[in-house]
Amino acid sequence: DTEVTQTPKHLVMGMTNKKSLKCEQHMGHRAMYWYKQKAKKPPELMFVYSYEKLSINESVPSRFSPECPNSSLLNLHLHALQPEDSALYLCASSGLAGGPRTGELFFGEGSRLTVL
Amino acid sequence: AQSVSQHNHHVILSEAASLELGCNYSYGGTVNLFWYVQYPGQHLQLLLKYFSGDPLVKGIKGFEAEFIKSKFSFNLRKPSVQWSDTAEYFCAVNTGRRALTFGSGTRLQVQP
Numbered sequence: 163d164t165e166v167t168q169t170p171k172h173l174v175m176g177m178t179n180k181k182s183l184k185c186e187q188h189m190g191h192r193a194m195y196w197y198k199q200k201a202k203k204p205p206e207l208m209f210v211y212s213y214e215k216l217s218i219n220e221s222v223p224s225r226f227s228p229e230c231p232n233s234s235l236l237n238l239h240l241h242a243l244q245p246e247d248s249a250l251y252l253c254a255s256s257g258l259a260g261g262p263r264t265g266e267l268f269f270g271e272g273s274r275l276t277v278l
Numbered sequence: 279a280q281s282v283s284q285h286n287h288h289v290i291l292s293e294a295a296s297l298e299l300g301c302n303y304s305y306g307g308t309v310n311l312f313w314y315v316q317y318p319g320q321h322l323q324l325l326l327k328y329f330s331g332d333p334l335v336k337g338i339k340g341f342e343a344e345f346i347k348s349k350f351s352f353n354l355r356k357p358s359v360q361w362s363d364t365a366e367y368f369c370a371v372n373t374g375r376r377a378l379t380f381g382s383g384t385r386l387q388v389q390p
Binding site for chain 1: 377385
């Protein structure tokens with residue numbers, strides 16, 4: 163079992179819908195991440211939050227809007243998505259972004275998104 | 279910029295065969311190196327990691343990897359694979375300058 167919890171596990175939405183993906187961790191980690199993974203492809207970084215501040219945005223379209231309300235929670239707000247945005251969205255956390263043990267990420271099980 | 283290459287895209291082995299998956303990275307400075315595994319329908323799990331010290335690192339489920347700095351490599355090995363090792367394996371690197379970067383992955387299929 164993973165200590166990073168993502169909800170919902172599955173989401174189907176139309177191109178005009180507004181929905182949100184949620185992620186929660188209680189490991190005291192101060193860095194949280196959103197990755198996107200298409201089938202048979204590696205995870206691709208979308209956003210990084212460090213100490214609740216957005217530190218990396220990998221040129222992600224504005225129809226994806228991240229939010230980090232506190233150190234334990236990370237949201238990804240979705241609006242006006244396209245069918246090609248269908249993918250597995252992975253949340254991860256780590257102890258200290260940019261620190262000596264950087265990269266030891268703990269992943270959630272992901273939210274599988276289908277855009278119709 | 280940091281990047282990771284995995285040259286074996288799909289590997290098929292019989293049970294008890296030995297495994298070696300290649301991973302090369304490009305970055306001239308200090309790197310942290312990882313192997314993650316994703317079993318069918320499951321989340322990414324850390325197999326092993328290298329930060330510093332002994333270049334031969336041992337992970338879970340009998341896996342090990344060797345960091346060879348001169349070759350910019352971090353190959354994953356297992357002496358005898360099992361059917362349950364069937365999964366996607368990702369090498370990943372982090373230089374501390376940005377977040378974790380994954381290789382393209384290697385799909386391992388172990389036949390009973």
